[in-house]
Amino acid sequence: MRFIRFFLKRLVHSLFVIWGVVTVVFFLRFLTPGDPTTALVSPDAGQDVRDALREELRLDEPIYIQYFEYLTDLMVGDFGNSMDVLDRPVTEWIFSAYLIRSVELALAATFVAVVIAIPLGVISARRRHQPADYSATLFSLFGISTPNFWLGIMLIIIVAVPVGFIPTGNPGPLFYQALGDAVTQGNFGGLWDWLRHIFLPAITLGTYFTALITRLTRSGMLEEIGKPYVKACHAKGLPETLTLYKHVLRNTLIPIITILGLQLGTLIGGAIVTEVVFEWNGLGQLLIDRISSRDWTMIQGIIIVIGVSFVVINTIVDILYAYLDPQVIDQ
Amino acid sequence: MISDRVKASLKREFKTSRMAQLGLILVLLVIIVATFAPFFALHDPTEQRIGTGDGVDDDDAGVIGDNGVEEDDDDDIDPGDIDDADEADEAESTDRTDVPPLSPIPGHQFVGETEEIQRVDHEDGTFDIEIVETEVNADRAFPLGTNTVGQDIYSRIVYGARISMLVGILGAGLAALVGVPYGLAAGYFGGRLDDGLMRGADVMLAFPSLVLAIALVGVFRDSGFHTTQLPDPFVLAAQSDTVPNVLIPRADHVAAMPESITFPVTVTLVVALVNWVWFARIARGEAISIRTEEYVKAARSLGASHTRILRQHVLPNAITPIIVLATIQVAFIILLEAALSFLGFSGTNLTWGADVESGRGDLATSWWISTMPGIAIVIAVIGVNLIGDWLRDALDPGIEGESGGM
């Protein structure tokens, strides 16, 4: 019951934030100086072409009408048409391989980060002030201080160029397709191809997170180990690993989950840059492209999709947090 | 504003922590280099050296190859696969006019010739323009090599430090200037105001910083103030007749440096705009915890105004975590600025991020073009992060991991 109340409250809040995101994004465009059609039509196009475009984009109506229409359109999943390629709806652009590729990359990076960082953080905390700890600390210092576009480039120079079989441009097959091939036809070439392609981008994108989680796990574990309940666990005679994982590590990771939710923005931002470096045709690269051509409906659509996913994930994280840390609901 | 206890704690931590000392050294190094860029630079960072294509190329391409590029390639790259393509590249590049004769691997002993345009003044006041062949020791003249248009990478890194540090410090400062009062007001007054303000902040937090920054740059770049020219006082002084040249070391050298640098105004505003929320969050938390303290209530009952209480009691208590956050934010904004300029949104290309981008086309052959500026970024950010760690360990403001999100 208490949980449901918490859940509903959190949901209402998220809906409000999503509305805020949409509103901010909508009005952003009206801050741009000049006629939005200027960038879209060739300089020698006549006034009639422009007017037709203005009409099409409903630019001549009062702003609140435009806003209202935009909102109502959004509710039914209509983001408008791309200004650049007018006959193609924004949703068709976004909800396609672009989005899937971005999600794949983000998940792969998160996977890399979690798999490496948590054991590293635990080792670092348990071997405090030993060489393993110093190496992990140094690694995480570099990890959070290295711009990932440069890291990607370094990986290309150091790994891809000498090795040869790791591609550095354009993405490979989509994971689900590759997996389908493997399952239905026993053809693992696709999966290998996918792995080959995503390997460097995932490391590039995952490094910052790996470093961050390592750091947080280490300091969190050290703080947690000093708490009296750990001594109580020892006094009960619990196996050391049980105390370490079930009690200490679990309590360390709970607050880290929220921090990671907030830091998801870093992952998305990093994904944009990583996509550019590896010519990974994802949402980030699409955004950069569209910004260059001032395709505002597309820009708005992409940012809204990113913002909304961010909100949704953070809502899930908060609810998960409440589930894991029973004190949250009562606060 | 900062108590003796805090100072003592800072000092103690600094003395025992090697990392803190290293951080301070790195940051001071970057700041000094950035400030006195014209003195540290070896060349005008914007000066291009375009090869003439004859003579120099034949001899020197060979020299480069024998000593460096080709050898390295043979070692590292699987000959069967890549060699052919590589040779084709090489052949093509000798023909391309934009490939300079001087794109040496840094640190390689290489003596070559270049042609420079020089102005020769005559006694009667007239002058001639002459093309002079000068000998260049690449090792010393271009310690980190040049990029594809022959600009000295080392000098560009020196100048890039200016943009990074300026944007980092100004951006974090502006963000604090907006975020701290916002958060203090929300936390101190609480209630409806707090709800409203923090809802707004939550909406801001829903945008990943880089995404918002890109969108904002997209909005503002068409306005007039995308970039501005910042005159370089050292260069102007060295050029002017009123300042005696003896006051400026190596005045001739300094005078030949760019008179101004292009400063990315939009980017600075944008990074502040996407990061002020973090300051608001911290300031709010502090204000809430201080609001209920007895002495604040007492001050209030004695008739002190809200602004007075905020300034005299709340702000000083909140200052420690804010300083720590500001430090972390500087590191973060340097990275953000680098990403923006890497993506080409900065409006100036004399920055580290843009320089990394400029070498992307030639990674297999001229790895140093992208590598060197990146190392500069890492050094600067590590320095600031180490200082952040030092402050955090010494002051313990409890904001681990809440630094912000790109």
Place this chain on the structure above:
Amino acid sequence: MEPLLRVEDLTTRFFTEEGQVNAVEKVSFDVAGGDVFGIVGESGSGKSVTALSLVDLVDSPGRVTDGSVWFRQPEMAERIAEDQPEAVDGEMVDLQQLNSRERRALRGSEFALIFQDPMSSFNPSITVGEQVAEAVEVQKRAKANPRALRSRTQGFGLGKFLTTSMVPTVDYVSDEAHARAVELLDTVGIPDPAARATEYPHQFSGGMLQRAMIAQALATETSVLIADEPTTALDVTIQAQVLQTLAEIQDEHDMTTVLITHNLGVIARMCDQVGVMYAGEFVERGTLEDLFERPTHPYTEGLLGSSPSLDAASQRLQPIEGNVPSLFDEEMDNRCYFADRCPKAMHECLTKPETYDASGSESHSARCYLATQEYDSADALPEGYFDD
């Protein structure tokens, strides 16, 4: 008959950056099976560190540097004698000479602890029932397979942790252990134990949580219970109830107990023997009567206050004027540590007294010259001797 627990010259030090702290200094006492040994002393005198030293739970930078903890356990003695004959004396084993695995295996199976602050002694994100059940489970496994208890992981490594986090049906704690935990919660007087077992520590009151901790200690069916100020963190009214529970349980199970407390009433009611701690040392030790009827050390007299009678002893310890002594090695002079606060300090007290037998039972001893001689006011140190 040999005692169940014999502590000899137990010495624990903290090697901190600021210097060496002599937290426990040559503490010796015996506890017979089923007896309650009480430890009293003011804050910072080293009571908790003594308790932790007994079970090898002193954290770095602290270390037990000297002394032995003899524990009667015939089976163990037999097993240990094969490899470490020097650590065994008849049926007694010197725990200090055992490796850390053996010592860990003893916690939960032979020794249980109750801590001062129940709120911080429970993991906030795991239900109380589960935490009590963990203690039951340890005991259960110990019985089933005593060897496995000495393993560091008992099969619960990272892989197992991941499985248990993802597959709800796999767990370290068995269903029987959960059921037993509910019974135990009932035993210690928690109403509606089945429902409360599924609640989290922050949903419990301090008193209830301390009961849960007692249940947890009971779960282990241990031979020795060490209770470190089990009621100090509670409200006065709750204190009485919880103590009542503790006393009943001690009676019922005839548990050998080391009880640390500030409360003279508790001492009078529960303890058979008492040790008085000051500056890391036992300054007086003896039976309940020895201390209440024949206090020898002026510090004990001070604690008991003006009416040192067993019947009147329902009050808390009397505070004693003066400063708590520093335990930093370099600041400790070689004199009676209590001399600066002692109303009967004499010139010889400037040399450190030994522990002398005092009148009364054979276990009565005091680290004070007054155990061997009468107070002589002519020999007294002038007033303000230590003020400088």
